[in-house]
Amino acid sequence: MFYLFILMLERGGLIIILAYILMNIPYFKNLLGNRRKASTMVQLIVVFGLFALISNFTGVEIGQNQIKMDQPFTDLSSHSSLANTRVLTIGVSGLIGGPIIGVGVGLISGIIRYFQGGIDAYVYVISSILVGLFSGVYGLKSIRKNAFPKVREGLIIGAAMEVVQMMCILLLSSYFQEAVDLVKFIGLPMILTNSIGTGIFLSIIDSTLRQEEQTRAVQTHDVFQLANETMPYFRSGMNEESCTQAAKIIQKLIKVSAVSITNKDSILAHVGAASDHHVPSKKIVTNLSKEVLRTGEIKEVHSHQEIGCDHPDCPLEAAIVIPLKSQGKTVGTLKMYFTDASKLTFVERQLAEGLATIFSSQIELGEMELQSQLLQDAEIKSLQAQVNPHFFFNTINTISALIRIDSEKAREMLLQLSTFFRSNLQGARTNVIPLEKELLQVEAYTKLEQARFPDRYQIEMNIENGLNNILLPPFMIQILVENAFKHAFRNRRMDNLVQVTVNKIDNDILVSVQDNGYGIEKNRLGKLGKESVSSERGTGSALENLNKRLISLFGDRAKLNFESSEKGTIIICKIPYQGMEG
Structure with missing residues (x-):
């Protein structure tokens, strides 16, 4: 009995080796992932049918409770039986594929066994079908969960299926006593062999899939890390500096011999x-790069000649070239080189295809962000340009009126106007200016207005120390002061005070302009800064434009906030702290 157990383990080992080889074939692993498809079922029946064929023809002939022959054969004597691993292959097929596959493999195996002959050969047709059915029904539980039975389940079910076969031999054989003797002789070795073989078969499947999942997890992590680290460089545009940094990261994480990035004409980094x-x-x-740029398709080569480099000492022996695309057009290439051609495998090809999509998306996003920024800058410049004529014409009218009354004062005002517009032109070229320059503009504007209306307006500056170099949008404070001068006091000639306050609070700059005027009507207050609001002295477009610029630059949190009562109005704005070094 012990010798038979050893022989059966040898036969089971052959099936296990074949299972291990099979699980390392990608095509078979893909089949296991689509077990419910009819075409897959047919293919699995064929595969396990071949296993059953091998199991039958590598069995051990048993006659009169003795091992008669332990070599492959096709025919049995009329009073002999066969100990083999047929139940192992049928049971595993049912556990993996369900009852249809189990019964199909059982029928194939049973028919083969029937034609091998021996005593009561028909019994093994029936037992094979029952084993396939029972194991398949149990396997449905795992199939519905898109999983496989556990190893412990395999050990138990493997033993149980062999017990089913032993029961069939006892119940269906024509010679009961011979059946009892046969079961006593082969029962325990075959039950143990089938149990161990089924458990090992399932453990191979489980370990292979786990290893594949772990490999995918590692690859996914590496790809995410690669995408995250290269993103700032590809999105900043394809230039030598950004591409060199990206190439260094790619070579480090993918571990290839060399990485090169090109645009449509030249090498940007190697x-x-x-x-x-x-x-x-x-x-x-290289001719290879030129071909990829022309076709827009990934190219893979495995020799120095195919790379197409004319340098006599070039060590590069294999390469994969990825087209980098933006909006459907090839704008460059990413090349991964190998000094050992054997290192370029199917895995590298799949990785390259994924990277092509990721890097192309990053480049396209970078171009979209650039276009968006250019559009935003153009909109801001347009809004700034709308402010300049508004103030300019008011000042010219004031100077024109003073020329006849006080030419010296008109001269001083022209100098102030010159100073103001010199700063104004500088501010129009950028989205932010230092607070110090903004205050010079406010001072020039205030003097121009005070020259026109002596003693009518007073202005107080409350600027926190150390904030002269903070950055804020040009004309920001000047527009708010101008708005107060024009609208807050109506026709009041005295005691008109405007207070400008600039403070740093945490990482923000709080700018407020407060007046002691008559306040704003409630029906107008909610519209200010959002739309043009008509009044006797203007349209309110200056506040609307300023509010749009603030939101464009810093988001909704920087929008103007208005608080008003019969005692006056305060306009508050909070912008992020940003110094000259930023």
Whole structure:
């Protein structure tokens, strides 16, 4: 009995080896992931049917409770039986594929066994079908969960299926006593062999899938890390500096011999082997890159000649070239080189295809962000341009009126106007200016207004120390002061005070302009800064434009806030702290 157990383990080992080989074939692993499809079921029946064929023809002939022959054979004597691993292959097929596959493999195995002959050969057709059915029904539980039975379940079910076969031999055989003797002789070795074999088969499946999941997890982590680290460089545009940094990261994480990035005409970066002649700013030298730029398709080569580099000492022996695209057009290439051609495998090909999509998306997003920023800057410049004529014409009218009355004062006002517009032109070229320059504009504007209306307006500046170099949008404070002068006091000639306050609170700058005027009507208050509000002395477009600029630059949190009562109005704005070094 012990010798038979050893022989059965040998036969089971052959099936296990074949299972291990099978689980390392990607096509078979894909089949296991689609077990419910009819085409997959047919293919699995064929595969496990071949296993059953091998199991039958590598069995051990048993006659008169003795091992008669332990070599492969096809025919049995009329009073012999066969100990084999047929139940192992049928049971595993049912556990993996369900009752249809289990019964199909059982029928194939039973028919083969029937034609091998021996005593009561028909019994094994029936037992094979029952084993396939029972194991398949149990396997449905795992299939519905898109999983596989556990190893412990395999050990139990494997033993149980062999017990089913032993019961069939006892109940269906024509010679009961011979059946009892046969079961006593082969029962325990075959139950143990089938149990161990089924458990090992399932453990191979489980460990292979776990290893694949772990590999995918590691690869996914590496790809995410790669995408995260290269994102700032690809999104900042394709230039030598950004592409060199991106190439260094790619070579480090993917561990290839060299990485090169090109635009449509020249090499932008080359890191690693062959960097002595594949140098930035040089025209593209390889025919391979030119072909990818022309076709827009990934190319893979495995020889120095196919790369197409003319340098005699070039160490590069294999390469995969990825087209980098933006809005459907090829704008450059990413090349991964290998000094050992055997290192370029199917895995690298799949990785390259994924990276092509990621990097192309990053480049396209960078271009979209650039276009959006240009559009935003153009809108801000347009809003700033709308402010300048508004103040300019008011000042010219004031100077024109003073020329006849007080030419010296008109002269001083022209100098102030010159100073104001010099700063104004500088401010129009940028989205932010230092607070110090903004205050000079406010001072020039205030003097121009006070020259026109002596003693009518008073202005107080409450500026926190150390904030002269903070950055804020040009004309911001000047517009708020001008708005107060024009609208807050109506026709009141005395005691008109405007207070400008600038403080730093945590990481924000709080700017407020407060007046002691008559306040704003409630029906107008909610519209200010959001739309043009007509009045006797203007349209309110200056506040609307300023509010749009603030939101464009800093988001909704920087919008103007209005508080008003019969005692006056305060306009508050909070912008992020940003110094000249920013």
